[in-house]
Amino acid sequence: MPGTPISVNMAMIDPGKELSKADEERMKIAYGLDKPWYQSYGVWVQNVLQLDFGRSISRKQPVARLIKERIGPTLILSLSSLFLTYLLAIPMGLYSSARQGKLDESIVGTILYMLYSFPSFVAALFLQIYLANYLGWLPLYGMKSDGYASMTAAQQTWDIFKHALMPVICYTYGSLAYYSRFIRANMHEVMRQDYIRTARAKGLGPITVLVKHGFRNTFIPLVTLIGLTLPSLLGGSVIIERIFSWPGMGQLYFESILERDYPTIMGLTLMFSILTLAGQLLADIFYAMADPRIKIADH
């Protein structure tokens, strides 16, 4: 990525338009690009501590406003994918542990294992070719149709749902495979414990044993997975949002790298890290809620 934010910017507007030396110097000082990196980083940290993320060089807007516009669409995708993963992975994991060793279980297990290794961007392209291009069921990319503003609220929701379907599938299937394999492996261990034998000996039904005695004990490590899934979801957003032209933070991140828009890159990197940390905090809180042995310091 050669060039500075200023030269890239000018070249994009008009390749013939050269910036005079004096103008370039003036702009460099205005954007704080004249200082060495450690000084400008110090300035950036100081400003961030005062909640000032700076102004985007290429978009001439405050970075905070840009992020505010883009964070919604990104969260729509990542949160609904996270929700869907938990919703589907738990029954799938329980099903495979109940049918352990049977033919259907090993077929489902193999398919899940393959899905887990399947790159999401390849899947995204396959889906685009099949669902959008060949069958024409879903829109190829974007978040809203052209006539979005004139639709009723129900139509608007349906419109966004249709646009979001393919990206959400791409986000979900990988972690779905991982989660259900994780549940199956943990259940495999739990079901050999003594208390499971006790529960069976008491004459409890197989479903009660599986869900109430078995699954409850695998639920705790499952909760902590949120903390690990969120970084990969957010990182993946750069690729998936770009393929589907989804107006989220990942797309903005991609564009600001091409434009060498340092304030936006810094702001977004910080935002991605904060979201990851928030996910980990959430996992810790859930952990304390799910496991009575852990108490949040109250002596």
Add this chain to the structure above:
Amino acid sequence: MQEKSEEKPESTSQQKSVKKSPNFWAETWQRFKGRKMAMLALIYIGFLGFVAVFAPAIAGTKPIICKYKGHIYFPALGYFRREWENPIFQKDKFRNRYPENLQKKDADSWAIWPLVYQDPYRRIYDDEWKGLPGNPTQETGSPSLRNWFGTDQRGVDVFAQMVHGTTIALLVGFVSMGIAGVIGIIVGALAGFYGKWIDMGLSRLIEVVMCIPTLILILAIIAIIDSPTIWHMMAIIGCTGWTGIARLARAEFMKLRESDFVLAAKTTGVGQFRIIFRYILPNSLAPVLVPITFGIAAAILIESGLSFLGFGAPPPNPSWGTLLNLGRQNLQMWWLIFFPGMAIFLAVLAYNLIGEGLQEASDPRLRDA
């Protein structure tokens, strides 16, 4: 996928002599061999390695060996490095058209050609090879007998690009995880062996690096490099991907630090450096290989993802991800997506299978199962 693997009984001749306690590596290998899927995956990776090394002999337009004006040359080596192609061909103005020029400029010349006469960098023109029509371009380049995997927009053969792209895919995995392995093992070893405040500091460092989504971090670093090459990318993937390895190495070192053989070494006055690298490290290596193998799979995914976004190896270099990017620009040309996509998938799947096989083979809890 196989949960149970039965140990084969030792042959009787070995039982007579005093049995040396099997070393950890041999034991792990023994149990790894029992896993069919993992072995299959290992063979597949070996096959990919073969393809990567012999890429110019599989698909190319330069002869593997040729006799020209009384000397033997190996022009195909030029695919690895430009300089390895003998300058005589440049001086005689071959312009990469070997078949006709060899005939025209030296009637006595002979050559052994690659299996497939297709070039990963350029289109083949009409009658370049006797009776072979030129490559189709744009949407007409669907897979055919001549172009097994089709051609891209410019008419460059996809099969040739994929064969030559194997090198990058494999190299990225090995080099980046080599770097990550060294960093991860050193950080993990120091944290696990010394404990106390060193452990505190290094563990916090690991947590900080883990907090930033990998792809975001890599893109942020690429943004500040002036002209990123494939080597930059490998270094960056390596410098960001070591956390899992460090955590596992730390746990292994913490465990082994307390073991008897380390105590014995300490009492005989072996230095700390030697204890870390000669005593503990070899014994902790097999479990540490597990995150490294999974890391190779992740590195291949990241590399192809970056190439797909256009941040990968510079354009003329063939890469699976770059082909996908070409396919994205025209979804009608499904072969630009299907074949490279499957290649990435299979490579990642193979590494994941090997990683899982290693995990189960080196896990002492499953030893007597």
